[in-house]
Amino acid sequence: xxxxxxxxxxxxxxxFAAAEQAAKPSLRGKPVVVGGLGPRGVVATASYEARRFGxxxxxxxxxxxxxxxxxxxxxxxxxxxxxxxxQVMRLLGGLSPLVEPLSLDxxxxxxxxxxxxxxxxxxxxxxxxxRADILATTGLTGSVGLAGSKMLAKIASEEAKPDGLVxxxxxxxxxxxxxxSVRILPGVGPATGEHLRRAGMTTVxxxxxxxxxxxxxxxxxxxxxxxxRMAQGYDDRPVVAxxxxxSVSVEDTFAVDLHDRVRIRSEVERLAERCxxxxxxSGHSGRTIVLKVRRFDFSTLTRSETLRGPxxxxxxxxxxxxxxxxxxxxxxxxxxxGVGVSGLADYTQxxxxxxxxEVRVGENEDVGAEGVPAEAVVAEPAGPTERSWAPGHDxxxxxxxxxxxxxxxxxxxxxxxxxxxxxxxRVRTFAVDDPELEAGEALPLVRGAGAxxxxxGAVSSAAAGRGGAGLPGGGAAPSPAADRGxxxxxxxxxxxxxxxx
Numbered sequence: 001x002x003x004x005x006x007x008x009x010x011x012x013x014x015x016f017a018a019a020e021q022a023a024k025p026s027l028r029g030k031p032v033v034v035g036g037l038g039p040r041g042v043v044a045t046a047s048y049e050a051r052r053f054g055x056x057x058x059x060x061x062x063x064x065x066x067x068x069x070x071x072x073x074x075x076x077x078x079x080x081x082x083x084x085x086x087q088v089m090r091l092l093g094g095l096s097p098l099v100e101p102l103s104l105d106x107x108x109x110x111x112x113x114x115x116x117x118x119x120x121x122x123x124x125x126x127x128x129x130x131r132a133d134i135l136a137t138t139g140l141t142g143s144v145g146l147a148g149s150k151m152l153a154k155i156a157s158e159e160a161k162p163d164g165l166v167x168x169x170x171x172x173x174x175x176x177x178x179x180x181s182v183r184i185l186p187g188v189g190p191a192t193g194e195h196l197r198r199a200g201m202t203t204v205x206x207x208x209x210x211x212x213x214x215x216x217x218x219x220x221x222x223x224x225x226x227x228x229r230m231a232q233g234y235d236d237r238p239v240v241a242x243x244x245x246x247s248v249s250v251e252d253t254f255a256v257d258l259h260d261r262v263r264i265r266s267e268v269e270r271l272a273e274r275c276x277x278x279x280x281x282s283g284h285s286g287r288t289i290v291l292k293v294r295r296f297d298f299s300t301l302t303r304s305e306t307l308r309g310p311x312x313x314x315x316x317x318x319x320x321x322x323x324x325x326x327x328x329x330x331x332x333x334x335x336x337x338g339v340g341v342s343g344l345a346d347y348t349q350x351x352x353x354x355x356x357x358e359v360r361v362g363e364n365e366d367v368g369a370e371g372v373p374a375e376a377v378v379a380e381p382a383g384p385t386e387r388s389w390a391p392g393h394d395x396x397x398x399x400x401x402x403x404x405x406x407x408x409x410x411x412x413x414x415x416x417x418x419x420x421x422x423x424x425x426r427v428r429t430f431a432v433d434d435p436e437l438e439a440g441e442a443l444p445l446v447r448g449a450g451a452x453x454x455x456x457g458a459v460s461s462a463a464a465g466r467g468g469a470g471l472p473g474g475g476a477a478p479s480p481a482a483d484r485g486x487x488x489x490x491x492x493x494x495x496x497x498x499x500x501x
Contacts, residue, residue: 001234002148005123005167006112009145009153010092010130013162015105016081017047020074020392022139022445024404026416026424031055031071033064037391040253040335044076048162074392080442081105084138091133095126098239105142108150110239120169127165139420139445147173151235155184173233178205185230187223195219207231248282249290249340250274257296257333264334268325271339272318279317279341285310286341289317291324294336301328310345317341388432389413394440400428402440408432420445 012018016034021027031050035043041061053068065073085104092099092107096114101107111117117126127144134142141163145156148170155177160166168176177184182204183193199218201207207215208231216224229235250271258264268291279286290304303324307316321339389395389405395415396402403417406427413432418425420443430437 001170001173001236002112003170004112004117004119005146005148005153005170006110006117007147007150007153007239008095008109008111008123008127008130009147009150009157010088010107010109010134010142011145011154011157011161012088012105012134012140012142014045014047014051015084015140016045016076017050018140019081019084019445020072020077021047023080023420023442024392024416025418025420025422027072031068032074033061033068033071034074034076034392035061035064037061037073037075038255040255046071072392075390077393077442083442084140084445087137088134088142091130091137095130098241100239100241108153108239113239120167124165124167127167131163131165137446149233149235150237150239151186151230152233154186158184174205174208177231177233178203178208180204182207185227187227187230192219192223204231246344247290247340247342248275248279248284248286248344249292249338250278251292251336251338253294253336254334257335258330258337259333261330264330264337265322265325267337268321268339269318271337272321273314275339275341276312276314276317279312282344284344285312286345287311287343288341289320289324290338290340290342291321291328292336292338292340293325293328293330293334295330296333296335298335300336303327304342306343310343394442396438396440397428397430398436402443413437419443421447 017032020032020034021030029049030047031053032047033043033050033055034045035041039062043055043057043059043061043064045057046055046059046064050064050068050071053071055064055068055071061073064071081104088105089099089101089107092109095116096109096111098110098113099107100109111123111126117123123146127146131142131144134140143157143160143162144165145153145158145160145168146165147153147156147168152168152173156166156168180203181193182188182196182201185204185207188196195218196202196207199210201210207227212225212228214224215228218224219227252267252271254267258267287308287310288304288306290302292300292302294300305320305324307320311317317339389408391405391407393405394402395405397415397417400415400417402419403415403425406414406416408414411432412429413434414427414429415437416425416427
């Protein structure tokens, strides 16, 4: 534990939803839900307005629609969010060489390592300037927690939400944590929380008073001892700038359960190809192949096979995933499939290339004349296909300019024409194949932010000195949506379109 609150935790406020509200003036102050819009989609982020209805992250999208039927439901634009995240991470990099990103919108920073804070007053000043710089650069708000450890800094940022700063003075941790629910501690989920409640422990102080031996008896050696230390406010984990990936995986949830064994194998092979693509992009190889199968009754099976050494060869991974599938009973249907590679290394075991060659020889019947796997060949459509537009994605019209898709269906698409910083725009409806309508690019939320020189004191100076140039909003071309839908209550939904104003 540190004697000064020099570990900072930043968490952007309702990041995806807030970015959409900033980009779309007509959605400001209104409930917005971002996530998968299909029948099995889940909520990625909900705006604070939507949270008042009980909508939260990881909730099934169908449940969210029942709770907040008039919210705007949008498909994520990850390239856009990533561009904003890069701006924020550059600001953090201007504070310290030790920045540990946890996700696009969350990171730890070691202020002491950056030499920008050494006591309570300077840490608070840096935190406040950082919040101001983030707002000036991105137009979005973030909450900051400051403490002497990572655990406490993260708890503090949660207490600060939304758009605030909470500093935990070293020495006050136990008094501050004591009355809070045990669920505030990392690793205490619903099941563990219920187990502790049945044992009469509902607050952090209850855990501290119970003692380590009792927690070990209830939860086991590792979990019990760790929880007791956290209840004391103790956490000595350092901020780590580079976090090594432990595994690479991909998975898909299907709108309709898969029953055909040939189709299931085809999906596993496709997932293996995507997984290997990610593996190679990360510069790693792996030696353990993992197959995940969630069946019709929500039971989840995991099978794994460890190879002689690390590989990034598609044929090897695909063949291993196929063998694992052979050991799984898919009778009744499959709702989710996943393929992963763990046991990562920075090299490939050479003798596995021979194994890949053996696999390829056994697959000759699936290879075309040019040596291209049959699964990579996409049949040409029998006739013209209708373009579809994902709700929330950017478009540009030859006459009306930039806008975003509000809904589509019945051969038409509804677009609201507005930009960040403008007044709420007007809605117009077009045929989905209108030649004057095309995919657009996301616009910067703050004009001129691409220059990368945010306002503010020491934070801005440090950011500029370390090359903290901001990045403009990245493009995010619309992709066909599996489930089309608009924003009920705001404008046209599926199959319902207003007349031209």
